[in-house]
Amino acid sequence: MKTFSFILCLFFFSTAHAYTVHGKKWGDPTFGTGATVSYSFMTGGQTCDTATCSSLDSFMPSGFQEQIKKAFNAWSSVANLHFEEVADDGAEFNATTNSGDIRIGGESIDGKSHVLAHAYYPSNNYSAAGDIHFDTSETWAIDNLVDGISIFWVALHEIGHSLGLGHSDASKSVMGPYYNPSLSGLQPDDIAGIQYLYGANISAVPVPAAFWLLGSALIGLCGIRRKTPHYN
Ligand SMILES: [Zn+2]
Numbered sequence: 001m002k003t004f005s006f007i008l009c010l011f012f013f014s015t016a017h018a019y020t021v022h023g024k025k026w027g028d029p030t031f032g033t034g035a036t037v038s039y040s041f042m043t044g045g046q047t048c049d050t051a052t053c054s055s056l057d058s059f060m061p062s063g064f065q066e067q068i069k070k071a072f073n074a075w076s077s078v079a080n081l082h083f084e085e086v087a088d089d090g091a092e093f094n095a096t097t098n099s100g101d102i103r104i105g106g107e108s109i110d111g112k113s114h115v116l117a118h119a120y121y122p123s124n125n126y127s128a129a130g131d132i133h134f135d136t137s138e139t140w141a142i143d144n145l146v147d148g149i150s151i152f153w154v155a156l157h158e159i160g161h162s163l164g165l166g167h168s169d170a171s172k173s174v175m176g177p178y179y180n181p182s183l184s185g186l187q188p189d190d191i192a193g194i195q196y197l198y199g200a201n202i203s204a205v206p207v208p209a210a211f212w213l214l215g216s217a218l219i220g221l222c223g224i225r226r227k228t229p230h231y232n
Contacts, residue, residue: 019175019193020166022121026101032199034080035165036129039072041065042050042086048093048133054106061139064151067142068104071155075163076087078191093127102130102162109135116179117154119161130162138192153181165193188228 027035033211044055044158056064072083084100091097109115134140134154141148153174160175168175170189186194 005122018170019168019173019189021193021197022161022164022166023196024122024124024129026122027163027198031197032195034082034198036082037102038084038086038100039102039104039130040100042099042103043090044090044105045090046093046105048105048107048131051108053093053133054136056104056106056134059106059136060134060151061142063142064140067151068155071152071159074156074186075159075194076161076201077195078186078201080201081163081194081195091127093131094126097127098170100130101131102159103128104132105196106136107133109133109138110137111135112137112139116149117158119158121161122164130159134158142193149179150181151182154179156186160190160194163194164197165190168193 022030025031025035026037027033042053042055043055044053044058046053056068069085069186075081076083086098086100088099088103089097091099093103097103109118116138117133119132120128120130132155134151139148140151142151156174157179165175167177168189170187172183172187173189174180174183174186175190175193
């Protein structure tokens with residue numbers, strides 16, 4: 001297994017006024033070019049980061065796959081992206097694998113609330129790039145968002161990281177640093193960011209000029225946090 005370091009994305013980008021990009025993307029590294037990205041659902045049992053990885057069906061309600069596919073579709077509907085689901089081969093976390101570019105699983109991150117999930121930025125240098133881990137301690141939900149955390153919304157946010165977007169401080173952005181399911185879909189700032197990285201899809205709007213580029217070579221890990229009761 002390769003060793004790598006990661007950073008938590010919190011207010012590190014607080015001087016930006018809109019979306020941020022990490023600096024790497026899938027496919028051709030040239031910004032504005034499309035990509036085909038595969039994903040798979042982990043079988044569980046591997047050691048992810050420091051904890052045991054779980055399959056999503058071991059702690060999420062049935063129908064979770066449709067919610068996650070809906071989140072992928074939201075991104076591909078506005079950008080030149082194509083997602084393909086492939087079978088997960090059960091390889092160890094961050095090992096050479098025929099599984100998806102984005103492997104999706106669960107992990108005990110920090111107990112209930114606080115960090116809800118995290119994702120790795122794209123990279124050609126390590127297999128875990130793009131992977132998403134949902135916190136197994138949360139109450140994940142499809143419809144009952146009073147008591148539960150929206151699978152769709154968190155997937156939408158984390159996939160944004162998996163595709164190369166950092167956090168945004170736009171007033172309305174799914175890529176903001178906090179859980180905000182009142183934003184029911186991608187916002188103009190999110191769409192501008194993903195189109196900067198991959199270009200628009202055929203029917204989407206032009207790429208805007210304003211962006212902030214974080215030209216860092218750091219391998220990144222970005223988590224979404226729930227605003228209550230507190231965070232650090
Ligand atoms: Zn995040």
